[in-house]
Amino acid sequence: MNYSELKQIFRELKATSPRDDLTAHIIFTEDGFATKYPLLSRTYRISSDNKAFWPNMGGYSIFGYCLDVTSNQGVRLDYYMAEERDINGWKVEDCYILEQMRDTAAIPNLTRMEQDDGTVCYFFGDTCIRVRESEDNEKIRLEPVSGDQTACGEWVELPIDRVHGYCTLLERHLNKLGG
Template sequence: MNINIYQIDTSRDRKRICFFGLDEIKELTGVDTLNSGIYDKIFSGDVDCNNLEAVYRMFNTDHPAGYTGRSLSVSDVVEITDGDKKGFYFCDNIGFQKIDFDSSLCKDLTATEKLSVLLIQPGKASRMVEIPDTLDAMQELVGGYIEEYMPFDDEVAIIVNEEGKLKGLPPNRAIYAEKAETEIPSYAELKRIFMEAESVRKHLTAHITFTADSFKKEYSEQSRTYVVSSDNKAYWSKHLGLSIFGSCLDGTDQRVNLDKYMAEEHGGADGWKVEKCVLVSSEKEIADVIVGDFFIVKAPVDSEKYQSLTKDLEKKYSEKFKYPERFYRQNGEIKVHQIKPKERSDAR
């Protein structure tokens, strides 16, 4: 149903009727009609409710995202704008009373510009919500003073509760460090790094690019670049094996025994010569864990105001933060388990 909610602005309430029932207000004011001029429209929109009692429960105990008014209470007015129950209803001491009400005399606080943001809550899938473009609405959404966090290359900001970690709010989502790439000065140095890593059973990954003149045909750099793991026998200490398996980046040459071709291994003087070696991180590393409710909004560098997420940013970050995450410790490190809903066998 579509509704509007009106609440008394206590600064204009000279007769102090806020939170009084309809009969009490009539006694205090001496008139039968409600003074609409002291009311503000503080909400307007569709709600998933079938009746006024459901509206009362929603706005009293489970506020919609972005709602900045008081909890629905006695003296508030709810307008139903569609259906056969269309009209104005006074929230009385018991139930609702249909009344005459001139909404044109009310101050409209819903006319504020809106922002479409991506809301992410612990244990829930991400979802788009619309909130007023006000500081109060943003603080309401995260449950306290806001803090801006911009870990991504896109012009987006994560808006969090600045005291979330101090207050012990529940872990929500992890932010991962970008994959690191470090150029190694020589293959000999890369080999030394690989052998040190394998001595403590830590597997590393590198991209080894061979020079164009190592080949009789012309190949692109991706075709000349092979992904190689330190988890190869040639990098294991005290091992008789010498094999080094790798696959080129474009997928055209898979599981090649490179040590037979490399000049610096067993390929001989006419073997493939190494042009460069780049060490790459093979696992996602947690850079931070965001706690409590937070949202993502567009934050152009040349603007002082936040903006609604564009469709492409909405799609990208809805997917990035789609599923809730569970955090646990293992061997002294924080680990993350993504919680995906089980697929139903009867799904179409």
């Protein structure tokens, strides 16, 4: 989807269901940066719980968290985005809502399988996500390794940004089960 569609969905959600939140990934184009960055370094996770999406909010901000954890965390994206304030700024290539990705409704019925190489595979619906599992402050953390989905009867590799998205949703589900 394009950024204006995402923004409209987030604003409608906050106007009608202020307690609910959605999460999205925004991918910026390569040409918006002086240096060539890989996909994860150009992809930021945002929440609908940013001031820019609330009706009648006194401020206006959009904070994002880079999927490449060695990069910018908690960046004030609205300052850098061409679609917001800086017409010469970062241009949105693509964006999508994590909760609307394929097979997310099947996550509660997941199957977990430990692999010989120390990774763990989570199967739900027609999706398989391979991760490295760890625990941090009694919370399960998933480090994305790879992912696949069936399409027209064949397994297709998922882009790593989508694998990150599924890991975010899986962590929420698993940590909710754990208390």
